[in-house]
Amino acid sequence: MRQDLELSAFTRQRAAQAVRRQDFGLAARRAALARLGAAVRAREAQIIAALQADFGKPAAETVLTEILPVLQEISHANRHLARWMRPRRVRPALAAFGTSAQLRPEPKGVCLIIAPWNYPLNLALSPLVSCLAAGNSAIVKPSELTPATSALIADLVAEVFAPDLVTVIEGDKTVAERLLALPFDHIFFTGSPEVGRLVMAAGAKVLASVTLELGGKSPCLIGPGADLERAARWVVFGKFTNAGQTCVAPDHVFVHSAVAAPFKAALRAAIARAYPAGLASPDLADVISPRHAQRLSGLLGEALAQGARIVAGGGMRGRRIAPTVIEALTPDCGLDREEIFGPILPLIAYDDLGAVIARINARPKPLALYVFERDRALVERVIAETSSGAVGVNLTLLHSAHPNLPFGGVNGSGIGATHGEAGFRDFSHDKAVLRNRLSPAPLLFAPYGTRMRRLLGWMQRLV
Structure with a gap:
């Protein structure tokens, strides 16, 4: 058998x-x-x-x-x-x-x-x-x-x-x-x-x-002071390597409203640079199975039917899905609820950093969190006020290849x-190995009497 x-x-x-x-x-x-x-x-x-x-x-x-x-x-x-x-x-x-x-x-x-x-x-x-x-x-x-x-x-x-x-x-x-x-x-x-x-x-x-x-939904945050071109290249690398089938891939991106438009333009340019042939690119992996590809296609279709808009990509051929960026998700759609685990990247505009932190903290603790920003105080606030397996600052994925950093999640x-x-x-x-050299512990053995009470009083004063 x-x-x-x-x-x-x-x-x-x-x-x-x-x-x-x-x-x-x-x-x-x-x-x-x-x-x-x-x-x-x-x-x-x-x-x-x-x-x-x-x-x-x-x-x-x-x-x-x-x-x-x-x-x-x-x-x-x-x-x-x-x-x-x-x-x-x-x-x-x-x-x-x-x-x-x-x-x-x-x-x-x-x-x-x-x-x-x-x-x-x-x-x-x-x-x-x-x-x-x-x-x-x-x-x-x-x-x-x-x-x-x-x-x-x-x-x-x-x-x-x-x-x-x-x-x-x-x-x-x-x-x-x-x-x-x-x-x-x-x-x-x-x-x-x-x-x-x-x-x-x-x-x-x-x-x-x-x-x-x-795994889980690892968030990425683009601050108002981020280097947008560098952030876009790192996000494209982190999200679309292995067709997005990476446990620490950025699942979704919170982008500050003040830089949302130029960041979208930077993302389009970074995708075109990495995958100039689109669906035919030799550097783009396939989704693992037809069932997984159908799941991703269904999530994308549901989001579009509820009013979401494609910023880049959107094409699909067999098990291959083009690097896709989407915006204007409704809060109850599948792309917002589920770990995406594929080459679809939602953008979520924000104005209040506190609201973003609250939204991250309201969900299960992610395996990774990424923040792109030149303001150190903002970065430190995100690190201090959230919990995640790891934090990447102005990069994605690379922490998972560092041999001196533990790689793991939380809860x-x-x-x-x-x-x-x-x-x-x-x-x-x-x-644990403990060896007796000259332990005075036998002084504390029974029978207990006056001497014992004195020794315990002396020990209590020392601790």
């Missing part, structure tokens, strides 16, 4: 866990990561072809957003892994006087990584880097919506790793459901908030820790963090 595959893979990794704790030290982890990096480099042409087959992703965009991030994670981890693995001393405290304390990171154990379809290679292998760096084993479940990339990941992993260290299991959501029923030590999931709730519930049943990389946009040391910590348990 198919479900025996998931159980046997899990059982194999669980059985190898005791040996792995002894043998999978710094040198072994570095070697595993080096093998993974070499395999990704060797298969670059195959990776490009797989992503082209799955959703028409341009070769340069595949290298930029899929291959380079994985290689950077591997390089960064190998460079810093010795320090991350080192036990960290903890400052002494009155209650533990005469002792020494440290935090010692240890592997959580057998981990499950459920990857999404929008960056199918990057978001499967980058968490795997953190997982292996922390000394764990992993079962990786790629997305069934990108079958060519999923098959390539399975083949690559089978070539590089023993199955008791890393195994790839392909399949649809029923496979994911069977995997989630197993008692993993940690679950790493990237996807929608709706599915994230199901993953968290599954983890709760077996008391597994979880990392949830979710509805995610739990935990990944990348670099943050990813290593998320896949590790900090074991």
